[in-house]
Amino acid sequence: MKRFVATLVATAALGALAFPALAQSGSKTLEQVKQKGFLTCGTNTGLAGFGLPDDKGNWTGLDVDLCRGVAAAIFGDPSKVKFIPLSAKDRFTALQSGEIDVLSRNGTWTQSREAELGLLWAGVNYYDGQGFMVRKKLNIASALELSGASICVQQGTTTELNMADFFRTNSMKYEGVAFADINEAVKAYDSGRCDAYTTDASGLYASRLKLVNPDEHVVLPEIISKEPLGPAVRQGDDQWFNLVRWTHFAMINAEELGVTKANVDEQLKSTNPEVKRFLGVEGDFGKGLGLSKAWAYQIVKAVGNYGEVFDRNVGANSSLKIKRGLNNLWSKGGIQYAPPVR
Amino acid sequence: MTDETVSFHPAYLRGEAALAQPAPITTSGPVAWVRTRLRSGWLSGILSLLFILLLVWVIPDLFRFFFLDAVWSAPDGSACRAPGTGACWAFIERKIDFFRYGSYPSEAHWRVDLVLIIGAVLAARLLWPAGRKGMAGLLAFLLGVPLLMFLLIPGPAAVMREPATELTIFAIGVGLAALLEATALSTGLVSLLFFAVYPIFVVTLLHGSVTLGLSIIDTNLWGGIFVSLLVATIGIVVSLPAGVLLALGRRSRLPFVRLFSVVFIEFVRGVPLITVLFMANTMLPLFVPEQLTPDRLLRPLIGVAVFASAYMAEEIRGGLQAISKGQYEGAMALGLGYGKMMRLVVLPQALTLVIPGIVNIFIGLFKDTTLVAIVGVFDFLRTVDTARVDPAWSGPTISATGYAFAALFYFVFCFGMSRYSLMMERRLSAGRRH
Numbered sequence: 163m164k165r166f167v168a169t170l171v172a173t174a175a176l177g178a179l180a181f182p183a184l185a186q187s188g189s190k191t192l193e194q195v196k197q198k199g200f201l202t203c204g205t206n207t208g209l210a211g212f213g214l215p216d217d218k219g220n221w222t223g224l225d226v227d228l229c230r231g232v233a234a235a236i237f238g239d240p241s242k243v244k245f246i247p248l249s250a251k252d253r254f255t256a257l258q259s260g261e262i263d264v265l266s267r268n269g270t271w272t273q274s275r276e277a278e279l280g281l282l283w284a285g286v287n288y289y290d291g292q293g294f295m296v297r298k299k300l301n302i303a304s305a306l307e308l309s310g311a312s313i314c315v316q317q318g319t320t321t322e323l324n325m326a327d328f329f330r331t332n333s334m335k336y337e338g339v340a341f342a343d344i345n346e347a348v349k350a351y352d353s354g355r356c357d358a359y360t361t362d363a364s365g366l367y368a369s370r371l372k373l374v375n376p377d378e379h380v381v382l383p384e385i386i387s388k389e390p391l392g393p394a395v396r397q398g399d400d401q402w403f404n405l406v407r408w409t410h411f412a413m414i415n416a417e418e419l420g421v422t423k424a425n426v427d428e429q430l431k432s433t434n435p436e437v438k439r440f441l442g443v444e445g446d447f448g449k450g451l452g453l454s455k456a457w458a459y460q461i462v463k464a465v466g467n468y469g470e471v472f473d474r475n476v477g478a479n480s481s482l483k484i485k486r487g488l489n490n491l492w493s494k495g496g497i498q499y500a501p502p503v504r
Numbered sequence: 505m506t507d508e509t510v511s512f513h514p515a516y517l518r519g520e521a522a523l524a525q526p527a528p529i530t531t532s533g534p535v536a537w538v539r540t541r542l543r544s545g546w547l548s549g550i551l552s553l554l555f556i557l558l559l560v561w562v563i564p565d566l567f568r569f570f571f572l573d574a575v576w577s578a579p580d581g582s583a584c585r586a587p588g589t590g591a592c593w594a595f596i597e598r599k600i601d602f603f604r605y606g607s608y609p610s611e612a613h614w615r616v617d618l619v620l621i622i623g624a625v626l627a628a629r630l631l632w633p634a635g636r637k638g639m640a641g642l643l644a645f646l647l648g649v650p651l652l653m654f655l656l657i658p659g660p661a662a663v664m665r666e667p668a669t670e671l672t673i674f675a676i677g678v679g680l681a682a683l684l685e686a687t688a689l690s691t692g693l694v695s696l697l698f699f700a701v702y703p704i705f706v707v708t709l710l711h712g713s714v715t716l717g718l719s720i721i722d723t724n725l726w727g728g729i730f731v732s733l734l735v736a737t738i739g740i741v742v743s744l745p746a747g748v749l750l751a752l753g754r755r756s757r758l759p760f761v762r763l764f765s766v767v768f769i770e771f772v773r774g775v776p777l778i779t780v781l782f783m784a785n786t787m788l789p790l791f792v793p794e795q796l797t798p799d800r801l802l803r804p805l806i807g808v809a810v811f812a813s814a815y816m817a818e819e820i821r822g823g824l825q826a827i828s829k830g831q832y833e834g835a836m837a838l839g840l841g842y843g844k845m846m847r848l849v850v851l852p853q854a855l856t857l858v859i860p861g862i863v864n865i866f867i868g869l870f871k872d873t874t875l876v877a878i879v880g881v882f883d884f885l886r887t888v889d890t891a892r893v894d895p896a897w898s899g900p901t902i903s904a905t906g907y908a909f910a911a912l913f914y915f916v917f918c919f920g921m922s923r924y925s926l927m928m929e930r931r932l933s934a935g936r937r938h
Contacts (some may be wrong), residue, residue: 200566207831207877207880207882207886207890208886208889208890208893210893210894210898213894214890214893214894215601215602215606215607215882215887215890217598217599217601217602218601218602218607218610219601219602219605219606219607219608219725219727220607221607244722244724245724246724246800246880247882248880249878249879249880249881251782251878252782252785252786252879252880255786259789259790261789261797345903352900363763368893368895368898371809371895371898371899372587372898372899372900372902373900374587374900375587431919480895481896482895491575
C-alpha cells in the first residue's frame with residue numbers, strides 16, 4: 163500500500179511538471195516568432211499544388227506560399243519558414259501544443275473544429291468541394307445528367323455520403339462502386355469500370371494526371387459540397403490571428419488592385435490612394451498588426467498576389483490546370499473577397 | 505577359440521555378407537540434378553512443371569515492363585504517360601537527389617556523402633572479421649558500398665553532375681580505409697572511433713556548426729535514404745547493448761533492477777511500434793521542460809531504439825537460458841566476478857547462439873524504419889511516396905516504378921545483412937562443428 167501511495171505521488175509530481183508545458187499556448191506568438199527568427203508552419207506531407215517538396219526538396223504549393231507570405235510580412239524574407247510536414251492525425255495536436263505557429267495544411271474549416279478544438283480559421287485560401295469527372299466522349303455537361311451512371315468513389319468517406327445526398331435530392335439513380343483505396347478507385351475509373359469518378363475537385367484534377375489519357379476526361383462544373391480550406395491558428399492570440407488573416411487578405415487585395423510580384427516596385431509610385439495605402443506609401447497600417455508599414459509590399463514582393471499564387475501552384479501555369487471558379491475574385495464571379503486596407 | 509565364437513553367434517547379427525548392389529547412377533552433373541531434384545516422383549515432376557510455367561508466365565511481362573518498354577530518360581512525365589510504356593526510370597533519375605537527401609540543401613549534400621562514406625569505412629572495418637587477411641575483402645566492400653550508393657542507384661547522370669565533389673569524397677573514403685589498414689589499429693580503437701568520435705562528427709557535420717563556418721541545417725530538412733540509414737543505424741547500435749543490459753537485468757537477483765527490466769520489456773513489447781512512435785512524438789514533449797523539447801527527428805529515433813531494445817532483450821535472454829549452469833559455475837570456480845563471467849564466458853556463447861534472431865530483429869528494424877513517416881519524418885519510402893504525387897510526373901506507371909525502386913533498395917540492404925549474418929554464424933560456430 164505504501165509503495166502504491168508513493169507511486170501515486172510520484173506520478174502526480176510528474177504530471178504537475180508536465181502540464182505547465184502543455185498549458186503554455188503562447189499568447190504572444192508574434193514575439194516568439196520574432197525571437198526565434200523564423201516561422202514554424204505545419205504543412206501537408208505531400209499534396210500536389212498545396213504542399214509538396216519539388217525535385218530539390220523545396221516546399222511549393224498554395225498553402226506553402228501562404229506561410230511564405232506570413233514570413234515575408236514579419237521578416238521581409240520568405241525563406242524564414244520552417245516547414246513541418248504533418249499527418250492528418252497529428253496536425254491539430256501540433257498546433258494546440260504550440261509546436262507550430264500556423265497550420266496551413268488544406269484543413270477544412272468546420273464548426274466543430276473551431277468550437278471544440280480551440281482553433282480559429284484565419285480565412286479560406288481555397289474553396290474546394292466535391293465534384294465529378296467523366297469522359298469527354300459521354301458528352302455530359304452537367305452533373306444533373308448523371309442519372310443512371312456508375313460512379314467510382316472512395317469507401318467510408320464523406321464523399322460517399324455527399325454523393326448519396328446529391329442524387330437523392332435530385333431524385334436520380336446511380337450505382338456507387340466503392341474502393342478502400344483512392345488509387346484503386348482512380349484505376350477502376352480509368353479502366354472503364356465506372357462512368358464517373360468523384361472526390362474533392364482539387365483531387366479530381368490531381369487524379370486526372372494519373373490517367374492514361376488525361377485530355378479525354380473533363381471535370382463537371384457542379385460542386386456538391388462545401389470544403390473551405392484555409393490556414394488555422396490557436397485561439398487566444400488575436401494579434402497573431404489578425405496577422406495571418408491579413409496576409410491572406412493582402413494577397414487578394416493585391417490582385418484586386420492589380421499589384422503583382424513583377425510590378426510592385428513600380429506601383430510604389432502609383433497615384434491611386436488605395437494602392438498607396440496598401441503598399442505603405444501613405445499611412446502606417448502595419449503598426450496595428452505589429453509589423454512595419456511595408457508589410458503588404460513585402461508579401462507581394464515575395465510571393466505575388468493571390469491570382470499569381472493560384473496560377474503558379476494549381477491554376478493555369480501549373481500542371482493541375484484548375485479553373486479559378488469559386489476562387490476567383492468577387493468582382494469576377496468568384497467569392498474571394500477581402501476587406502479594404504484603410 | 506574362433507570356432508566357438510562363431511557357434512555362439514547371437515541371432516541378431518548377420519551371418520553372411522550382404523548382396524552387392526548395382527553401381528549407383530551418377531549423382532552429379534546437370535542430368536542427374538534434373539533427375540533427382542525435378543522429377544524424382546510424379547508429384548514433384550508436376551510441381552516442377554507448374555513452377556516453370558509460372559516463371560514463363562510472369563518473367564517476360566516483368567522484363568518487358570521494367571526493361572524493354574521502360575523510359576530511361578525524359579525531361580518530364582509526358583514521355584512516361586504514352587500508352588504502352590513500362591517503368592519510368594527517368595522519374596527515379598530526376599528525383600534521386602530528393603530520395604537521397606530529402607530537403608537537405610543541395611550545396612551541402614557533400615556533408616551527407618562524407619558522413620556516409622566514413623561511416624561505411626568504419627563499419628566495414630568493424631564488421632570485417634579478419635584483420636589482415638581481410639584487406640582484399642575490405643577494399644572490395646569499401647568500393648562496393650559507395651559504388652552501389654553513388655553510382656548504381658542514382659544512375660551515372662547524378663555523378664556526372666558533380667563529379668569533383670563525389671570523387672573527392674570517394675577518395676577520402678578509400679584513403680581512410682587504407683590508413684586504417686596501414687596503421688593496423690586494434691578493433692577496440694576502431695570501435696572507440698565509431699561509437700564515440702563518429703557520432704559527434706555526424707551531428708556536427710549534418711546539423712552544422714556556426715563556429716566551424718558550417719551553416720545550420722535543421723533536422724526538418726533532413727530526409728530520404730540517409731535518414732532511413734540514420735534511424736536504422738541508431739536503432740541497431742543502441743538496441744544491442746541496451747538489449748544485453750535489459751536481458752541481464754531481467755535475470756538479475758536485485759529486485760528493482762529486475763522489476764524495471766520486466767516492466768520495460770513487457771510494456772514496450774506489449775504495444776505496437778506505431779503506438780510507441782506516437783507516444784514518443786506527442787508525449788515526450790509534455791514530459792520535458794519547454795526548452796528541452798526534443799527535436800522532431802530525435803523523437804522517433806528514441807522510439808525506435810526503445811522498441812528494438814525490448815525485442816533484443818528477449819532474444820538475448822533466450823541465448824542466456826541456453827547456456828548450461830556448468831558454464832556459470834566453472835567461471836565462478838575460476839574466481840571470475842559477475843562482470844568478467846558475463847563478458848568472457850557467458851555472453852560470447854549466448855550471443856553466438858542467437859545470431860539468427862538478432863539479425864532477424866535488425867532486418868525487421870530496418871524495414872520498420874518506414875513507419876517513422878507517420879510522425880512526419882521524411883524517410884526514404886516517404887520521399888518516394890511524395891515524389892509520386894508530383895503533378896509534373898504523375899502517370900499510370902509512376903507509382904509502380906517508385907515502389908519497385910524502393911523494394912529494390914530495401915531488398916539489397918536486408919539481403920546483405922542476412923548474408924553477412926550467415927557468414928558470421930559459420931565463422932563463430934567453427935569450433936563447435938563435429
